[in-house]
Amino acid sequence: MNLSPNSRRCAVILLAASAAFIAYAQSKLPADLDPQSRARLPYLKSSEVDAKGKKVVDIFGKGGTVTGPLAFATYNPAVGQALLDLHDAAVTGGTLDPYTRELAILVACRETNYNLEWNGHEASGLKAGIDAKLIDLVRKRGPLTGLNEKDATVIRLGRQMLTDKKVDSVTFAKAVQLWGKRGTMDMVAAMNTYAVSGFFAIAVDEHAQEGKPELPAVK
Incomplete structure (x- = not known):
């Protein structure tokens, strides 16, 4: 032609x-980022993970490399497995209803700037019935004015625990009133299992995969 x-x-x-x-x-x-993992460490090959991380490989090792939220924790296979067990106990085995659990997870991801799981759980949150405007408020770390007490308490607890490093008495008492002692500890556990993966992402400066949005910078 x-x-x-x-x-x-x-x-x-x-x-x-x-x-x-x-x-x-x-x-x-x-x-200093690896072009595939978009982080400071490359993804492990499934063959590099010993038997202690077999379950992690079975779930996240498709395609010959270990990707997903435990990709970097699994550099120590026993740690990757322990975090998977923590997730199963805190999330799958917890007492929170899907709405509250997904909101707690989104707050934990936002407070640790954890793009990978935020992008995955935004859709899960919508499916659980969380309003898109509330998700956007969490994303932008907006004010809690006008929210119902349950939503406000979940967000406030996560912000205080993960960012302020201090949960005040009023917030904790309200959480126990709304979800009981076990439910409150299940919320703390759910937030922490995602926050731990978020801390791994912070350490290796993991960026969102190509085509996926990054959480906006907030004060």
Whole structure:
């Protein structure tokens, strides 16, 4: 196929623009990040994980590499397995209803800037009945004015525990009133299992996968 001079010039310009865009997108990642994991460590190969992490590999090792929320914890296979057990006990085996549990998880992900699980649980939260406006409030760390007491208490507890590093007496007492002692501790456990994975992501500077949004920077 013969192209006119104008068409050839347009094609060259488009190719150059495309290359420039790709280079710009890649340049936004810090130089010490692995291009596949988009973190400071590469994903482990499934074959590199010993028997202590077999269950983690069975769940997250599809395609020959260990990805997902336990990708970096599993550099110590026993730790990856322990965090999986913690998740199962705190989330699957907890007493919280799906709405409260998903809201607690979203708060934990927001307070640790944990993009991977936020992007996964935003859809789960909507499915559990959380209003999109409330999810956006959590994302932007907006004020709690006007929220019902349950939503406000979940968000306040997570913010105080994970960001302020101090839960006040009023917040804790309200949580116990609403969910009981066991329910409150289940909420703390659910938040912490996601926060721990978030701390691994912080340590390795894990960025959201290409095409997935990053949580906005907030004060």
